[in-house]
Amino acid sequence: MCLISFFSLIFFSFFLLVMGISYLFNDFVLFIEWEVISLNSLSVVMTFLFDWMSLIFMSFVLLISSLVIFYSREYMLGDININRFILLVLMFVLSMMLLIISPNLISILLGWDGLGLVSYCLVVYFQNTKSYSAGMLTALSNRIGDVALLLAITWMLNYGSWNYIFYLEAMKFDYEMELIGGLVVLAGMTKSAQIPFSSWLPAAMAAPTPVSALVHSSTLVTAGVYLLIRFHVLLVDTFIGQLMLLVSGLTMFMAGLGANFEFDLKKIIALSTLSQLGLMMSILSMGYWKLAFFHLLTHALFKALLFMCAGAIIHNMNNSQDIRTMGGLSFQMPLTVSCLNVANLALCGMPFLAGFYSKDLILEVVSLSYLNMFSFFLYFFSTGLTVCYSFRLVYYSITGDLNCSSLHVLNDEGWIMLKGMLGLLFMSIIGGSMLNWLIFSTPNMVCLPFYLKLLTLSVCLLGGFMGYLVSDVSLYFFNISYVNYNMSSFFGSMWFMPFISTYGVIFYPLSLGMSMTKSFDQGWSEYFGGQMLYYSLKKYSLFNQIVQNNSLKIYLLMFVLWIIILLWLVFIM
Structure with a gap:
């Protein structure tokens, strides 16, 4: 089943890429409406939008998912239910496809909820307490966004159609559309794990590594960014856009800082994903939606490769x-x-790898834009932190001697996993330049002063040097983390967001729900409602049944009782 899925997805990926390139060059858009059922004036219509953006994104999603499925053949070899795992991954990809090609909020909700449901199934795939907690946190955090999307759908009923694509131009001039846009932005924030919904993303690392490679590169977490790219009109010169810029900048900073305190290999890469999502969201909120989409695609390639390599290392290190x-x-x-x-x-x-073309362009455009000092600092400092935790990861895992006391037979003989990784390695090298030539047909000329032009490179070099110092010097000479324990605890636990989310999203709401159920549904409403009625009718019907048994003793007893009551009343009077 793995091989069939792999070849099918690869074929569709290349087909969609060729279609996307032809649509891009010819500026062609295909809008399909399929009327499922029509009853009197009500018509249920399924709509699809095929343009260069949706086709190229679908092509990349299918390419990454095909290589992930191929990689899973060896990684999930010991799993007796591997076919079920492959089917779940395929359902996940199908939900993402539905989300990408939908210009309609109803069909977006189908893909959106499909992603939420299947992601829960994949996070709890390894059945243990940690996975269940992570799955519950993921599902409940994403439900907030689902509710926001449902409210947007309800509000959009006023316009007579849910095809938001027709109302994009009117959105900036209409108060109601701004409200709908705010709800859509909230939905995008929950799916893309921006502050204060960030804690579910590292928790979702409980899923198998191939799932992490797919989820955290091109599907689940990028769904929110993709949705907001479609609604990018709402973010330009609006209060929502300014708020989004601040929140996403803080997310980028928080994740980059947290990754430097983390020792779990998969969580470092997860926090790296969170940092890059913040970068995409922040450049999107400034109005540069093409740059956000460009970085979305290049990031998907190298982040999937990063997770696959981490999976191969974890596999060899006996988990x-x-x-x-x-x-x-x-x-x-x-x-x-x-x-x-x-x-x-x-x-x-x-320079000249996939991430360079998008990140360097984003930072130079930020340098060129009218931006406040705080956001400017967040952009460049977070970029430095990215290089810092990357070099820290290299220092700990690749250099020096093996620090594990037990015997490990480490080798590079997992050929199936390596073939999957080499496919993405090729794309990580050429993907950035290829997309740059495709998306930006005319070269972008960013003219900056000499020192500002060198700022990006200087920040990267300084970040790499700091990563080495943090790993080497502080580890042996003066252990900064233990000296400033409170500070490192705060930064290392994502500014205590997992605790707030766990108690705020899971523990207290569920406890309150249980109390209300026991007090109201199973308490007072039962006592004065259904159960009380049932017991009363049962008691009276039993009494009625006894009376109707035609027993002379009963009638005599009743007669005597009535006589006594009458005499007592006469006596009182």
């Missing part, structure tokens, strides 16, 4: 994810580590 137990992997697993390094350098924005 150990702590980077402190790793070391010297460049001698044991040279090919995997080469892929990891290329993905890491692409993430840092190394």
Whole structure:
């Protein structure tokens, strides 16, 4: 089943890429409406929008998911239910496809909820307490966005159609449309894990690594960004856009800082995803939606590769994810580590790799724009933090000696996993330049002063040097983390957001729900409602049945009782 899915997805990926390029060059859009059922004046219509953006994005999603499924053949080899796992992944991809091609809020909700439901199934795939907690946090955090989308659908009923694509131009001049836009932005924030909904994204690492490679690169977390790219008109020169810029900048900063305190390999990469999502959201809120989409695609390539390499290392380390137990992997697993390094350098924005074309362009455009000092600082400092945690990861896992006391047979002989990784390695090298030529047909000339032009490169080099110092010097000479324990605890636990989310989203609402159920539904309303009625009718019907038994003793007894009552009343009177 893996091979059939792999070849089918690869074929569709190339087909959609060719279609997308032809649509892009010819400026062609295909809008399909399919009337499912018509009853009197009511017509249920399914709509699809095929333009260059949706086709190219679908092509990338299918490419990454095909390689992830191929990779899973070896990674999930010990799983007896591997076909069920593949079917879940395919359902996940199908939900994403539905979301991408929908210009209609109703059909978007179908894909949106499909992603939420299947992601819950995949997060709890390894059935243990940690997975159940992570799955519940993921599902309930995303439900907030689902409710916002439902409210937007309800409000949009006033316009006579849910095809938001027709109302994009009117959105900026209409108060109601601004309200709908606010709800859509809230939905996008929950799905893309912006502050204060960030805690579910690292928790979702409880899923198998191939799922993480798919979810955290091109599907679930990017659904919110993609939705807001479609609604980008709402974010330009509006209060929602300014608020979004602040929130996404803080998300980027918080995730970059947190990754420098983390020792779990998968969580470092998850926080890296969160940081990049903040970057996409912030440049989108400034109105540069093409740049956000460009970085969305390039990020998907190297982040999926990064997760796959991490999965191969974890697989070889007997499921150990702590980077402190790793070391010297460049001698044991040279090919995997080469892929990891290329993905890491692409993430840092190394010239001429995939990430360079999008990140460098974003930062130069930010330098060119009218932007406040705080947001400017967040952009560049977060970029430095990205390089810092990347070099820290390299220092801990690749250099030095193996720090694990037990014997590990580390090798590069997982050929199926390596073939999956090499496909993405190729795309991580050429993907950025290819997309740059496609999306921006005329070269972008950003003219800046010399020192401002060198600022991006300087920040990256400084971040890399700081990453080395944080790993080497502080580890052996003066352990900063333990000296400033409160500070490192605050930064290392995502500004205490997981605790707030766990208690605010799961514990207290569920406890309140249980109390209300026991007090009202199963308490007072039962006592004065259905149960009381049932017991009363039962009691009176039993009495009636006794009376109707035609027993002379009963009638005599009743007669005597009535006589006594009458005599007593006469006596009182």
